[in-house]
Amino acid sequence: MDFAQTVDETGGLSEEVSESREKTLDLCTCPGCPTHLDGDWLVGYCFPTIGSSESISNEAGCICGNCPVYLENDLEHGYYCTRGSELEQSG
Numbered sequence: 632m633d634f635a636q637t638v639d640e641t642g643g644l645s646e647e648v649s650e651s652r653e654k655t656l657d658l659c660t661c662p663g664c665p666t667h668l669d670g671d672w673l674v675g676y677c678f679p680t681i682g683s684s685e686s687i688s689n690e691a692g693c694i695c696g697n698c699p700v701y702l703e704n705d706l707e708h709g710y711y712c713t714r715g716s717e718l719e720q721s722g
């Protein structure tokens with residue numbers, strides 16, 4: 632699936648999207664980032680159906696560029712937790 636395009640035609644979570652979301656959550660390196668807050672259980676902010684965190688507002692560095700999800704999907708942005716998903720930032 633393409634992180635910079637759309638979730639799917641219906642706006643719902645197709646099987647492919649669900650699998651991709653789970654993989655993103657498994658591989659996400661956000662918990663090791665200085666910007667991430669320990670209490671924020673949600674990660675994978677780059678993913679189209681996740682997007683920015685409701686808790687994080689202070690940008691203190693972003694390690695997305697070394698994340699396997701970032702590299703595998705040729706993502707181009709960063710600070711997804713504060714600025715929104717790849718799709719939102721590609722707007």
Ligand code: SF4
Pocket residue numbers: 655658659660661674675676677678694695696698699700701706711712
């Ligand atoms: S690119 Fe960033 S937000 Fe996306 S999974 Fe990797 S560390 Fe998490």
Ligand code: SF4
Pocket residue numbers: 660661662664665666667676692693694695709710711712713
């Ligand atoms: S999106 Fe970037 S800045 Fe935000 S927690 Fe993940 S690695 Fe850190």
